[in-house]
Amino acid sequence: MDLNQRITAFSKLGLFLTDFLSTEDKNELALANTERLQLEFSEVLVAAERKNAWFTPANLKLALTGWAESLSVDNLNNWISAYSFSERSLSKKVAVIMAGNLPMVGFHDFLSVLISGHSVLAKLSSDDKLILPFLAKVLIEIEPQFETKIEFTESKLTNFDAVIATGSNNTARYFEYYFKNKPHIIRKNRNAVAVLQGTETTNQLEKLGDDIFRYFGMGCRSVSKLFVPRDYNFDAFYQAMFTYKDIVNHHKYANNYDYNKAVYLMSLFPILDNGFLVLKEEETFSSPISVVFYEHYENIDSLQKQLKEKEEEIQCIVASGFDQKEVNFGQSQKPKLNDYADGVDTIAFLLKI
Structure with a gap:
C-alpha cells in the first residue's frame, strides 16, 4: 500500500x-x-x-x-x-x-x-x-x-x-x-492562554467563548488563563460570555462550578463570578473546570518575554496582533493537520524511526 x-x-x-x-x-x-x-x-x-x-x-x-x-x-x-x-x-x-x-x-x-x-x-x-x-x-x-x-x-x-x-x-x-x-x-500538561488588550470587539470576545467553553475547557487547546492589562474592565468580557450561560445546565459542569466556587469563597480568595464562570487571579496556567485564571501585565514586550520563558507549558496563544504564532479568537479548537501537540512534529519523528 x-x-x-x-x-x-x-x-x-x-x-x-x-x-x-x-x-x-x-x-x-x-x-x-x-x-x-x-x-x-x-x-x-x-x-x-x-x-x-x-x-x-x-x-x-x-x-x-x-x-x-x-x-x-x-x-x-x-x-x-x-x-x-x-x-x-x-x-x-x-x-x-x-x-x-x-x-x-x-x-x-x-x-x-x-x-x-x-x-x-x-x-x-x-x-x-x-x-x-x-x-x-x-x-x-x-x-x-x-x-x-x-x-x-x-x-x-x-x-x-x-x-x-x-x-x-x-x-x-x-x-x-x-x-x-x-x-x-x-x-x-499544556494549556492555551489568551492575551487581551482591551481593544477587542464584542465579536472577538464571543469567539473567545468558544476557546474557553468548547469541550467544557478540558482540552490542551482550551483557554484556561487570560492575560489582561492593568485595570482591565471585565464587564465586556462577561457580557460576551453570557452567550454560553446554558453550559451550567450540564450536571457535571455545574458540580465543578459549585465546588470550585465554594472552595474559593470558603478560602476567602477574591474571585469574579457570573453564575457559570469563575475568574480568579493566579500565576499558574492550568485552571479547574468552570474556572479561568487571569493575570495582569504591564506592557506587551514584557508579556512576550514572559510567555516565551513559559512556552513549554503553553499549547497555543489566542490573541489579535500580539504574536506571529498566535491563534485567532475562536480558532483554538480547530487545529490544522500541521498544528502538532506540544510543538513536536509527529510526522518528522515517524519518518526518522
Whole structure:
C-alpha cells in the first residue's frame, strides 16, 4: 500500500464522516454497507456519551466535523507535501498511548502513524474507547490492507519499535523512564492562554467563548488563563460570555462550578463570578473546570518575554496582533493537520524511526 493509497483511504473516511453528519445528498462511497455502518456509528456515539457524560452530542459533533473537514484530499496532500516520504519494505510498529479528555483526541496520532506507512498499536483511555475502534473498522472496510496495520490493546505494551504517549506531568515521568530505550514522543500538561488588550470587539470576545467553553475547557487547546492589562474592565468580557450561560445546565459542569466556587469563597480568595464562570487571579496556567485564571501585565514586550520563558507549558496563544504564532479568537479548537501537540512534529519523528 503506497502513500497515495493511504491518502485516498483516509479521504474516504473523511467522506464517511461528512455523509454521517450531513442531512443533504450523500457522497458516493464505494462501500456496499455504508448505510449499515452509519447506523452502527450512531449507536457507537450514543454508547460513548453514556460511557462518558462529557461527550455530549454537541461536543461529539464538533470533533467529528473537525475531522470530516481535515480529511480531504487537498488537506492531506498539503500536509504531507512538506515531507519526503520513502516507501518502506518493513514498517515499524508504533505504540500510541492515548488520552481520553476529548472525543477522538488520539486520532491525529493514529492518522500520523498510518499515513507514514507504519503500523499502530493503540492503547485507549477508558474514557474514550469506542469511537476510534469503530472508525478503524470503517477504514479497513475502505482499504482492507490496513487490517494488518491496526491493533488495539488493553494489555501491557510489548513488541513495538517506538512510542507516542500522552498523559499528565506525573505520568510523563513514568513514560520517560519506562520508554527511555525506545524512540519516543512524551506529551505533558499544556494549556492555551489568551492575551487581551482591551481593544477587542464584542465579536472577538464571543469567539473567545468558544476557546474557553468548547469541550467544557478540558482540552490542551482550551483557554484556561487570560492575560489582561492593568485595570482591565471585565464587564465586556462577561457580557460576551453570557452567550454560553446554558453550559451550567450540564450536571457535571455545574458540580465543578459549585465546588470550585465554594472552595474559593470558603478560602476567602477574591474571585469574579457570573453564575457559570469563575475568574480568579493566579500565576499558574492550568485552571479547574468552570474556572479561568487571569493575570495582569504591564506592557506587551514584557508579556512576550514572559510567555516565551513559559512556552513549554503553553499549547497555543489566542490573541489579535500580539504574536506571529498566535491563534485567532475562536480558532483554538480547530487545529490544522500541521498544528502538532506540544510543538513536536509527529510526522518528522515517524519518518526518522
